[in-house]
């Protein structure tokens with residue numbers, strides 16, 4: 353039984369729901385049915401909060417649909433995406449203190465507010481400009497500004513990462529050691545190697561090639577799932593994508609350029625936060641073996657060593673070196 357307090361009868365009474373049609377709302381034909389609670393004894397219309405809320409929700413939903421106004425959920429999603437409070441968002445937008453709060457509670461935004469919010473959602477650069485502007489006009493703190501800008505950078509980086517992962521992930525075949533590109537292993541492996549040796553960008557390719565090929569030879573799979581090509585200095589990650597890789601997957605290491613004699617060298621430095629538990633025991637044996645084999649060699653020596661490998665010798669420039677050449681590796685156990 354549904355019961356509610358009736359102010360006319362001055363007691364809790366049973367009530368019945370009556371339907372009523374709202375045809376027009378703010379210039380739109382909405383045709384939304386409204387529930388109205390009616391006291392069974394006196395016929396008075398009772399105000400019951402939940403019923404009223406449901407009514408407004410349905411009405412506003414319909415209105416939004418029709419008017420293409422931004423929904424409260426879109427606004428909440430925007431705040432969650434950048435991890436900002438209602439207060440921070442109004443400060444960024446330079447709106448009245450309670451504006452966002454009211455919108456998120458179902459009030460319908462004006463067309464200009466709705467359009468602005470939509471642009472904030474659809475255009476990250478615009479959003480960024482608004483945040484920087486709010487900071488320069490002292491409406492938000494440096495802390496808030498940095499928090500949002502970092503979040504934007506993180507998201508841009510995530511997009512770039514996914515592009516690279518797609519670019520490097522191929523069907524399992526002899527060209528990638530029967531493994532799809534594994535960014536987690538790649539990242540941890542580079543960080544670990546860099547923690548053990550002075551790692552130059554040019555040597556990185558050879559370290560990874562030897563590790564992947566030796567692992568293929570002993571455990572019949574590559575570790576990173578990378579595909580390598582012959583290049584004059586030795587095997588390299590396909591299409592020079594190591595450049596993209598080391599600049600994008602930088603949670604566990606960073607690349608720094610510096611002048612060395614007349615040329616620029618890049619050194620990869622470990623952040624020492626690698627996680628070796630992503631590797632199997634057998635993989636770790638291979639990794640440590642190759643690091644030991646090359647730890648006291650310079651770039652030229654490592655390069656020269658790779659030129660002795662059949663996989664490198666028998667291929668022409670830019671050709672893929674398939675993993676079946678692992679069989680002929682000059683080092684291993």
Ligand SMILES: [Zn+2]
Pocket residue numbers: 358359360361362365391392393394395396
């Ligand atoms: Zn009544």
